[in-house]
Amino acid sequence: TVLANWDAIKRAEKGRTSVFDGVPRSLPALSYAAKVQSKASGVGFDWPDVEGALPKIAEELDEVQQARRDGTADDVREELGDLLFAVVNVARHLKVDAESALRAATQKFRTRFEGVERLATARSIDLRATGDDEASRAEHLTALDALWDEVKRTPPLP
Known part of the structure; x- marks a missing residue:
């Protein structure tokens, strides 16, 4: 193809030996x-x-x-x-574009978690209180997960 020929010419001109040279x-x-x-x-x-x-x-x-x-x-x-x-x-x-897809997904997560923070504050739930035992940590995670689900069901602000 024309593109393959062009790449071959450019590699030869620049002394490149690998298709990855120049990346x-x-x-x-x-x-x-x-x-x-x-x-x-x-x-x-x-x-x-x-x-x-x-x-x-x-x-x-x-x-x-x-x-x-x-x-x-x-x-x-x-x-x-x-x-x-x-x-x-x-x-x-x-x-x-994986870079922009991951950035968008990260922003969506951040926005939702900020919603969790707002709900937790409004309901006097301490986000950092995890407890010392496995049962307390599981209960805390369940509570946060419920807030997360609530935020997900709420339409995003414009």
Whole structure:
């Protein structure tokens, strides 16, 4: 294709030997992953569509769970990285910018939790009171979860 030829010419001009040459390692991690995946895709190393990429998420999640049970902290970190990489790959196939999707999800969480804080304050519930025993912590979490569900049912303010 014209694009493949253009990339080959540019690599030759700049003395690049890898499709990844020129991809800044300083990019935010999600953007870096998407760019690396896109470059690999450009030479044909990719699933043809999202249907091939989606099962990798479940596979990587299983590996996280196995590492959590049987592995070291480094194993867990590595498998979590693989899971994130698989999620970015699905996002890329769906033409979704993973960086902005995560930012939006984080903002949604923050907004909802701020709603939990407001409800807790209005009802004199101490968010930090977790108790010393497992039962107290579970009861506290149940109360906070109920507030969370209430906030989720409330339409967001414009």
